[in-house]
Amino acid sequence: xxxxxxxxxxxxxxxxxxxxxxxxxxxxxxxxxxxxxxxxxxxxxxxxxxxxxxxxxxxxxxxxxxxxxxxxxxxxxxxxxxxxxxxxxxxxxxxxxxxxxxxxxxxxxxxxxxxxxxxxxxxxxxxxxxxxxxxxxxxxxxxxxxxxxxxxxxxxxxxxxxxxxxxxxxxxxxxx
Amino acid sequence: xxxxxxxxxxxxxxxxxxxxxxxxxxxxxxxxxxxxxxxxxxxxxxxxxxxxxxxxxxxxxxxxxxxxxxxxxxxxxxxxxxxxxxxxxxxxxxxxxxxxxxxxxxxxxxxxxxxxxxxxxxxxxxxxxxxxxxxxxxxxxxxxxxxxxxxxxxxxxxxxxxxxxxxxxxxxxxxxxxxxxxxxxxxxxxxxxxxxxxxxxxxx
Numbered sequence: 596x597x598x599x600x601x602x603x604x605x606x607x608x609x610x611x612x613x614x615x616x617x618x619x620x621x622x623x624x625x626x627x628x629x630x631x632x633x634x635x636x637x638x639x640x641x642x643x644x645x646x647x648x649x650x651x652x653x654x655x656x657x658x659x660x661x662x663x664x665x666x667x668x669x670x671x672x673x674x675x676x677x678x679x680x681x682x683x684x685x686x687x688x689x690x691x692x693x694x695x696x697x698x699x700x701x702x703x704x705x706x707x708x709x710x711x712x713x714x715x716x717x718x719x720x721x722x723x724x725x726x727x728x729x730x731x732x733x734x735x736x737x738x739x740x741x742x743x744x745x746x747x748x749x750x751x752x753x754x755x756x757x758x759x760x761x762x763x764x765x766x767x768x769x770x771x
Numbered sequence: 772x773x774x775x776x777x778x779x780x781x782x783x784x785x786x787x788x789x790x791x792x793x794x795x796x797x798x799x800x801x802x803x804x805x806x807x808x809x810x811x812x813x814x815x816x817x818x819x820x821x822x823x824x825x826x827x828x829x830x831x832x833x834x835x836x837x838x839x840x841x842x843x844x845x846x847x848x849x850x851x852x853x854x855x856x857x858x859x860x861x862x863x864x865x866x867x868x869x870x871x872x873x874x875x876x877x878x879x880x881x882x883x884x885x886x887x888x889x890x891x892x893x894x895x896x897x898x899x900x901x902x903x904x905x906x907x908x909x910x911x912x913x914x915x916x917x918x919x920x921x922x923x924x925x926x927x928x929x930x931x932x933x934x935x936x937x938x939x940x941x942x943x944x945x946x947x948x949x950x951x952x953x954x955x956x957x958x959x960x961x962x963x964x965x966x967x968x969x970x971x972x973x974x975x
């Protein structure tokens with residue numbers, strides 16, 4: 596296995612491609628999401644997205660913030676060769692809802708908001724509450740893990756080069 | 772921000788290696804060996820060590836205090852004293868004047884100034900309480916996975932070092948590359964393609 600620092604820098608683009616593919620899939624094909632979570636009721640872009648174009652002479656960064664912000668500028672950036680480097684997602688499974696941000700370079704979670712749970716009423720409740728919280732963290736973590744596995748298999752397939760990439764490019768160009 | 776906070780940041784790791792049996796005792800020994808030591812009333816500027824999840828300021832590791840089924844929960848505590856530079860400057864000026872008056876000289880040598888500064892910093896560290904930062908750790912022992920409730924670089928580096936010293940196990944960050952190579956169902960062909968992948972705009 597590669598040295599972790601070398602691997603971090605060399606393969607960060609994979610995380611960025613993953614986030615970009617999530618955005619494309621949200622708008623075009625949610626089937627992979629349902630395959631990874633059969634109880635999925637929603638996966639949507641949240642209140643923040645950051646894109647970076649490393650193909651430009653000097654790397655360009657585009658940030659889109661706000662609950663009602665449009666993503667048109669993001670599509671323009673995609674057309675120029677940018678990838679999503681950070682994305683806030685709203686994930687709902689059954690009646691439970693999570694919101695979190697993912698960074699492409701390391702796929703770590705930040706600002707992870709869990710669904711509401713009860714409060715501790717006695718010391719004896721701590722174990723129950725803890726296990727409940729761990730389950731609630733497990734859910735989005737596992738979903739993203741499964742989705743990443745699905746993406747990687749697609750990314751390493753002939754289908755990616757022969758079909759998926761051109762479909763994503765057509766989507767990015769749709770209203771140009 | 773921790774396990775019970777309303778919002779949290781989580782960095783995930785793979786755990787490489789095998790713990791010595793019996794597991795509970797091995798973990799308890801590792802936690803106790805590197806438990807946080809209070810540095811209040813002591814000249815140390817910083818300290819790092821394990822603490823218990825339920826009682827982060829009075830660490831105690833006993834069963835079932837850190838084991839919940841096959842999940843182990845504890846915390847990393849990083850204590851740091853921050854002596855304001857202006858306070859150092861004030862005490863340094865007073866101490867320097869005292870030395871000059873005592874010796875009858877007009878100037879202090881560079882070495883003397885350094886000694887005075889070190890003395891002042893030690894003195895202030897003795898009086899200054901440390902600020903504790905507590906980061907929760909969830910170790911899914913059977914899944915060989917650790918969640919660390921911080922994305923801060925320094926805190927993650929402290930976790931990686933202390934975890935290795937305490938349990939003789941290596942933590943490997945889950946990043947796009949390590950997550951991909953650890954997908955068990957990848958074929959040899961897929962693994963070979965993965966090694967040759969290049970960022971957009973570059974050719975292999």
